[in-house]
Amino acid sequence: MGVDLDTVTEIRSARELDGWRPGDAWLAGGTFLFSEPQPHLTRLLDLSDMGWAPLEVTDRGLEIAATCTVAELARFVPPAGWTAVRPATGPSLVEQCCHSFVASFKIWTMATVGGNICNALPAGPMISLTAALEGTATLVAPDGARRFVPVADVVTGVGTTVLSDGELLRSVTLPTSALRSTTAFRQASLYPVGRSGALLIGRLDPLEGSLTLTVTASTVRPVQLRFGRVPDAGTLAAAVAEAIPAQAYVDDVHGLPAWRRHMTRRLAEEIRRELEEGTR
C-alpha cells in the first residue's frame, strides 16, 4: 500500500544470499511490492546490485536481464535487421508494449522486465512482448539449478507462475529469428491510455511465412496460436474460438469477459489483415 512494508526487518543484497527462507521475497524494482500490503514478508533480497548487464546482444539473440528496467528497454537501440523491434516505419513493438503499461514513465525508471513477468498479471505488457517474441526464461533455483521455460508457459494464471518458492527469474532470451520477423500490435482498454483489456501481437516469420498470434490481457494466461501461413478470416476465427474457451477470458474490473472475447476476435482479425497485406 505504498506505505512501509513494516514487517520487513532486513534488506539483504541478493549477492550475499545465505539460503532462501520463509518470509523472503526478491526485490526487483519494488514498484509492485511496495504498492500493496505484504504482511507475510520479513526479508527482501535486493537484486539491484547484481551487476547483470540489462541488455546483451549475442549471436543467439537478445538477452534481457530480469533486472533490466522498462526505461532501459525503452531506450534500447536494436541492431539493424531486427525488424520486430526496429521497424522501418512506425513505433516498434518495444515502444508499443512499454506504452501499454498503465504506469507512467516515472515507474519505468524503477520497474523491471523480470518483475512484470513474475507478477503474472494478464495485462503485464512485458509478458506480451517477450512471449510474442518467443522468449525463453532462464530460471534459477535456490540450489543453483537452471531451467529454461518459454515465457508463454511461465505464466500459468492470474498472478501465478511456474516459479517454485525461492526460484529466481534470471533473464529472458529472445531468439534472433523472432527479432527479425514482422509484427503487428493491437491493444484494447476501457480507457484512453488505460490498462489493457486485450493485447494481441501477431508475428510473421519472413522466411517461413508462418504467423504466430499471441493473445494476452484478455486471457488469464498467454495463449499462442501458430499458423503455417497467414490464414483466412474464418480459419483464424475458428482457431481463436477453439484455443480460448469462454472461461479462459478474464473477468475483472478491466473488462467484461464477453467484451474481451469480442475484442480479441476483432483485434486478431485486424492483425491478420495487416500482416496479410505485408505478404503481398
Add this chain to the structure above:
Amino acid sequence: MAVVVNGHEFAERPRPGQCLRTYLRERGWFGVKKGCDAGDCGACTVHVDGEPVHSCVYPAHRAQGREVTTIEGLAAGGELHPVQQRFLDAQGFQCGFCTAGFIMTTAALDEEQLDDLPRAFKGNLCRCTGYRAIEDAVRGVRRVDEPAPGQAVGCSVAAPAGPQIVTGTARYTFDVEVPGLRHIKLLRSPHAHARIAGIDTGPAMAVPGVVAVLTRHDAPTGLFSSARHEHPEEDPADTRVVDDVVRHIGQRVAVVVAETEAAAAEGCRRVRVDYEVLPAVTDPERAMSPGAPVIHPGKGPETRIARPQDNVVGEMHEEIGDVEQAFAQADVVYEGTFGSQRVQPAHLETHGAVAWFEEDGRLTVRSSTQTPFLTRRVLCDLFDLPEDRLRVVAGRVGGGFGGKQEMLVEDVVVLAALHTGGPVKLEYTRDEQFTASTTRHPFSVRMTVGGRRDGTLTGMALRVVADAGAHGNHSPSVLFHSCSEPLALYRCPNRRVDGFAVYTTTVPSGAFRGYGLSQVTFAVESALDELARRLGIEPAAFRERNIIAPGDPVVDPGGPKQDLEMGSYGLDQCLSVVRDAAADDTAGAPAPDGWLVGHGMALSMIATGPPGGHFADARLTLLEDGRYDLAVGSVEFGNGLATVHSQIAAATLGTTVDHIGVRQADTDVVGHDTGVFASAGIVVGGKAVLRAAEALRAALLAGAAACTGTDPGRCHLEPDAVNCGGQRLPLTKLWAAMRDTGHEPAADGHSDGTPRSVAFNAQWFRVAVDPDTGEIRILRSVHAADAGVVMNPLQLRGQVEGGVAQALGAALYEQVRIEENGQVSTPDFRRYHLPAFADVPRTEVHFSRTADAMGPLGAKSMSESPFIPVAPALANALRDATGVRFTRLPFTRDRVWLTYGDAVGEAAEGQP
C-alpha cells in the same frame, strides 16, 4: 551512505521495507504528499539523481548515496522554478494537493513528452481541476488578473495560498510536527455482519511499542450520526464510536495506539476477536423485503430511523395533483429504471486527524474536515467535554467533495488522546478510503413521465431506492434533497415520489457532490429526453415548454418550498447556450469513419444552501500595519473560498487582496460556522464577510471623519489610507487614533443562510460511438452555468471544469464494486479508474448574465452543481447517436458494446 535531500545530508538509515515517501516526510519534507499509496497518483513525485520517481513505491534504502530533490528544493536561490511560476500564472490547481507532483513531473518532461501530455501525465491524478488549468500551466498560459484597489470582485484574482502551494510549503492536515506523536491503526471487520462475542487485546498489548488497545468497552455508549448538519436531528443516530455489532466489511472493531505505525499495525494483527457471524444483505430491495436480516434492530424512535425492522432508514411518500389521471390523459407515457452507481469522492488527501493537548490541557484536533464547528459540537456531546476545552481546526484540506461533511476519524483520535493523555494521529490509507469511509449513494429510480403532443408535461412519478449502506448518516437528507430540485425544475401539476433509503451491510454511503441530485437528475433528464423523442418533439424544445419560469414558486412533490425563492433566473440563457451549440455543426472534433454521432443535453437546478438555516460568522480587523485580518470559519479545500472572501473584503474596503490576511477553519477564530457544504460557501460565508467588511468600512470612515473633522460622506477608503475630502489619513494612524479613543477597529458579520435562491446548469455533448468496441468519443462539450454575478471568472471556470470532469469519471469509468459478500473489490486507483489527463476533454464554459437578489454582491453557488447534468446529457447524446437508451451508469466501453448489441439484436429479432 547518507541520503541527500535538497542539499541536506541525512545520515539516518531508512528502515528495512521503508518507502522513500515516509522517509522524506519523517524528516519534515511535507511537500511530498501521500495520495494513493500505490504509485498511481503521482502526488509523491520527487527526483532521485534527476530522475522523477513515485517516492511511495521507491525503496528508501536505494536513495542512500543519491540526491533527492523535492518540491521544496526545486526553486534555486530564492527564484521560483519556471514551472512553479507557470502554475501560479495559470492557477493550475484548486486544492493543491496534487500540485507538487505535477510540478515535479512537468519539470522533468522533455520536448517529446510535452507534445504528448496524455501519456506524460499517466502517473499524475488531479481530482479538482479537470486538467485544463494544468495544461495551461504546462503551456505557460497566463490567466490571473491584478485588479486595481477596490476592483477585486469580478476579476481573476489568484488564490492567496498559491505561492505556498507551488513551493510545497502549504500546510495540509498531516503537515505538522508534533513531539511525542503516537499512531493509531484500526482493526477492521472481515465480516459484513457480525456480533463481537469476545475480544482479547492481550496479545496486541504485548507488542513492543503498543500503548493502548481500545474496544467498545472503552468507547462512549452514545449513539450519533457521522453526518454533520447544523441540526443534528436531521440525521439518524445509529453509530457508536466502537460498536459491538459490525455491519460492513471494514467497520472498526478496535483502536490500537502505538509509538510507531508499524507497531500499531502489528497490534491490529494480534488482537483476537471472536465473531458471531450474522446474515448479510447487500441489495437494498432485498434488505427491505420480508425476512431480510435486520441491520439495526431494537433502535427506538430517538434514533430517528424511519422503520428499523424493515431496514428503512428514511422514506418519503408525497404527491401533488393526480399522477394517475395525468398519465391517463397523456399521449405518451414512458417508464424506465435508472441506476446510478457507488462513486468515491476520491479527494487526494485521505481522511485523518491529529490531536494534541495544549499546555493548559485543552485538546486540539486538527482534521481534514469541511465542518470544524459541527465536528466540535458532536465531539463535545460524545465525550462530555465543554466546548471551550476542545478546539477543532483544519489546515489546508486536500479536497472534500462532500466526503468530509462527515465525522469519520475525529471521534477515534479524541478517544485515543483522552485515553493515552498524549498526542495521537490517525491517517487513512487509500484502501481505507474505499473500504471504510463513505461513497455516493447508489440509486435506483423508476421514473414514469407522461406528455401530450402539444408539448405539455402532464405527470412525473418516481420510485426511488437509495442504498444507505451500513449506517444512515446522510441518507434521509440525501433522499429528500434528491427528489426536490430535479422535479421542481419543471412546471408540472402532477408529481409523485415514493422514496426509500435502505440499510445494507455494505460500506456506508454519505454526502457527495450534488447530494442526491445527480442520481435523480440522471433519471429525470433521461426520461424527459426519451418522452420528448417519443412525442416527436425536439428535446430542448420540450424542456423549454415545461421549465420553471422567472418568478414561479419553487414547487416539489412536497409542495412549495417556503424559504426558496428565485433570486435570479438564468435558466433561459443556459438553454440558449446549449441550443446554439447544437445548431453549430462546424465546431468540435470530427467523428471517425463508421462511428455513430449524436448530441444531447440536460438541465439541472440547485438551491443555494440547505433548508433550515446555515450560519456563518466573520470578523474583519484593521491591523496596526494598515493591513486587514479576516477571520472566517469556512474551510479551504480547493473551493476557492479564501480567494473569494478576500476579494469581497478587498472590494468593500477599497484595497487589493494582498492587504487581506485570511484566518479560517478554526473554532477559535469566530463564534460559529456551519461548514462548507450544501453550496453555501459563497452565499452564506461570503455574505457574512461582506457584512463584516461593510460594517468595518462604516466604522473606519466614521473614525476617519471624526479624526479629520470631515463629513463622513466625503470620506472613502484607499489601499493605505482614508481619503477625507482630499486629505489622506494613513490607516496606520487611523488604527492608533481609534485605539486611543477606545474604538476597536474591527467589525463582525453574520449570515443565517435564508432565504435561499436557486442556481442553474446545462450540459451539452456531441459524441461519436463505435458500436463495435463501445468506445465513446466526446467531440464537443459545452456547459452553461447560472452563478449570478461571477466573483472570480477563472476560479469559477475551474470549478465548472472540475465538476464536469468528476462527473465524466462517474459517467464513464468509476464504480466502487461490492462483491456478494460485501467486500469492496476496487480499493485502489488501479481498479477504480479516476479520470486522468487523457480521459477528460476540454469543456467550453459559459456564464449567464444574472445578478441574484439574495447572494452577496449578486453571486450564487457554483461548485457542487456542474456535476449534476453531465451523466444524463451524455446518456441523451448516446441515445441520439445509437437509438438505444442507456439507463445504467457507468457507460464503460464493455457495457456500451454489450447493451448496444443486445438492443440491436432484440430489434432484429422483432423484425418479421
